[in-house]
Amino acid sequence: MATLKRLLDAARTRLVECPEGERDAVAEALQRELFIQLAAFLQKNPDAAAELQALVDGADSAEEARGDRTSVHHNTNSQVVISGGGISTGGSIVYRAPGGEK
Template structure:
């Protein structure tokens, strides 16, 4: 029973990663990885599984922006079931799916906002993509001769 829970957890993480990537311009490279993943089930099975993924993506990208969150949620559930069923037949593929999901997440974390600051004399700039911790605190003073 513990293995089934692990498989479904991996399937859930994988489904979330796929739905996130479906609307990005990096989808084709992710799709190639998904195709390799499904090859574990054989050529015919891989084609069928990939067709379901392609249909899900077409549905998502064809959805109006206002309805997208609802469709994303539905697709995450459907893909979790699809991936879970595949992993039950091929439990040795769980690590490969987890690795794919981790790669997608790492790529997302690396694609955060980028900021360039120019001409900021006599000023301080603090930019954070997450929490800022400082044991001594932050101290800001107006520049010498400033108001």
């Protein structure tokens, strides 16, 4: 399983690091390559199928439970507004940094 994980991690890195204009073609090529490698892996390790299915099922439920995540870094002199839906304030949003006004 460690070899399979390394293959998936390498494929993900290739996809993420490729130019955006090439991403669809790279994704298709990776999908074909990984499908062939997965088939070969399962032929050699048929007992791993149940473990892989459990991982897939666990990933599906973790994805549903996780919800949206937002990470904001290195934003100085700016405001970040995060909403789970529409924002309607009828005016403006005002934010004052801590210690900014007495």
